Amino acid sequence: MRVNESVAAGARRAQIVTAAIETIAELGYGNASFARIAKRAGISSTRLISYHFDDKADLVRAVVTAVFAEAADFMGKRLRAVTGDRSELLATYIESNLEFFAERPAAIRAYLEIATSARTDDGAPLVRPEEVDDPESRLAAMFREGQEAGEFRQFDPVVMAATVRAAIDAAATRPDLDPHAYAAELTALFTRATRRDPA
Amino acid sequence: MRVNESVAAGARRAQIVTAAIETIAELGYGNASFARIAKRAGISSTRLISYHFDDKADLVRAVVTAVFAEAADFMGKRLRAVTGDRSELLATYIESNLEFFAERPAAIRAYLEIATSARTDDGAPLVRPEEVDDPESRLAAMFREGQEAGEFRQFDPVVMAATVRAAIDAAATRPDLDPHAYAAELTALFTRATRRDPA
Amino acid sequence: MRVNESVAAGARRAQIVTAAIETIAELGYGNASFARIAKRAGISSTRLISYHFDDKADLVRAVVTAVFAEAADFMGKRLRAVTGDRSELLATYIESNLEFFAERPAAIRAYLEIATSARTDDGAPLVRPEEVDDPESRLAAMFREGQEAGEFRQFDPVVMAATVRAAIDAAATRPDLDPHAYAAELTALFTRATRRDPA
């Protein structure tokens, strides 16, 4: 997060981030060169990107941060409105996430591209999860609390969280399917997978 | 599959494919240049790669084919030994798949890298699923048959297959966790998610 | 030399010159970009450098001028105090010069960097000796006068002056050696090299 940046600079940065999201989503991370991003942003030179971002990693980090902020805003409203137990929270989490995918497919595709494809020279992830946010850890914590509250059966919260995230992200690669129906399927699936077993 | 290739040429191809798998697994698809693959294979010039493979897509396709063949061989033995119903088949599928990950982590990481990162210039996947194999479709078919046989509850087989595959692939990115315990968790999860609901 | 510049502007210029000296001395002329100099000066934009100096050549000229002024001030005091003949003058010249190196190593390293490395696009020296000062010519004149006064043997004053300067500058690249001992060695060396041969 930058501080003390002027309005004009902030707007330019946002414009470049938007172009980067679209380029990465459409062509893949490996094809998203500064030249292609600049072209899509309608700016004449890649120099302007280097001027506003330290390097490519900095731009990529800005993309992830922007997507996460948007997702958090979109989903946060729905999640804070939940009044029921954590089972309902999980259902809302899945549904709002899939709705966000339907709303902003490019943003989420760009994020997934970065998460799976952006590496440093030595193979390490360019953006480490803990650098930006870590939805999976928060999900695992929620499961753990639900177990302690007796709302969920006993299972490994880490595995369950990883599976829920993987299931949701997989949905993002199926834009052909209806997000509400898909959400209903996943909700049914994970409700059964997590609820206390019948006595 | 090539025909009429000599033993020597086949061995060279296999050597290059092996080096490609290791390079992709370790450094990521984006860093797996011909130069790096050639270096790992212990050959002096990238020319040898171009000689044995039409182009990079051809090499990548060979990698995927090799990994799939190995996985099919490894898992096939276990799956054919299953005597119970499709619920047991699913459990064996999950478990043998995670065992394969533990056995050949580089192979599966290379495959996942290719699946998520390898694109043509215009953003299309470099290797289309139907070009090599399509485990997800076969899984969906299995679910459909199980539903018709009354072994599973009613759910969307496509969504369930996608979720199972995503859950298994997510496990591959967690080499820190014990594969048997992970398999047990996933088996419990999907057994509950797919079984007929209690009356 | 600028005229009519305000105190504030003069201070800024001095601040930038100081940063330039340190940067050139530490990283070499080729690595002393406006960006690096600005960073060391603690100013946010290179624009301030361009504002206070016409171009890079102007800044470099200001650096050389500043170093020469400092050296002339430092050495001038000692040289004016010499009462003996030109042989003693030469010894004092050498010694005070090496003392100055010890006092202001960054300044002299920066100057030598500029003298040896700063070129225009077509290879010409960025700062021509006669543009700023020309110690070598003054030294040659001193030798010529000394020969006419019978204090030195006959030799080519130009070659001798070039050699003395080269010897002194070489000393600047050996900050590991004691400057006084080095000066004593050079004094002994050039005293023998310049004195009248025994009859």
Next chain:
Amino acid sequence: MRVNESVAAGARRAQIVTAAIETIAELGYGNASFARIAKRAGISSTRLISYHFDDKADLVRAVVTAVFAEAADFMGKRLRAVTGDRSELLATYIESNLEFFAERPAAIRAYLEIATSARTDDGAPLVRPEEVDDPESRLAAMFREGQEAGEFRQFDPVVMAATVRAAIDAAATRPDLDPHAYAAELTALFTRATRRDPA
């Protein structure tokens, strides 16, 4: 030194090294880009330079090695023919070195450019003296032996060697002066500077 390189590759490398020497000598190290060197070498792309040399440092090292080899060959013949004492050896060293400058001015200018201007990003010399050769150390050793043999007076051999090298290198920057006359001046200078003092 490369081994097992083909005749064609060796010729190419030599061609590029020659072009590099001329470019560096004429335009200075800072202006000697791959593009300018390639143009002078008459090759179409800078890629060919990168193909034959690991990186710029590798090319620069090859230049220095080539110049040193040439100088050693040129001077070696004359030095091995010396029959007198070390005083005569020193005179021959100076004279043959200046003759080499007159013979191959571009080579020596290129070397001096590299020695004074070629740095890594952090300011360290791109080519360390000990990496290629170290004439100064050998000269110092010669002085030390001469002192032990009673041929020279007592002085610091390191300082004297540094001064002789600096004096010779300074001569290289004066192509306007006659090398034989210059050599005679330096020989007279250092003969007097090094010989035993009269009793």
Next chain:
DNA sequence: TATGAATGAGCGTTCATTCAT
């Protein structure tokens, strides 16, 4: 006097691929 924003040219380097034996 100062500043952020923007620029086009150039940098060394790497890319997969083709040429010519």
Next chain:
DNA sequence: GATGAATGAACGCTCATTCAT
């Protein structure tokens, strides 16, 4: 079946400088 040599395009990034307040 194998090889070294060569290629043009593209890469991210840095350069000193200018524009516009």
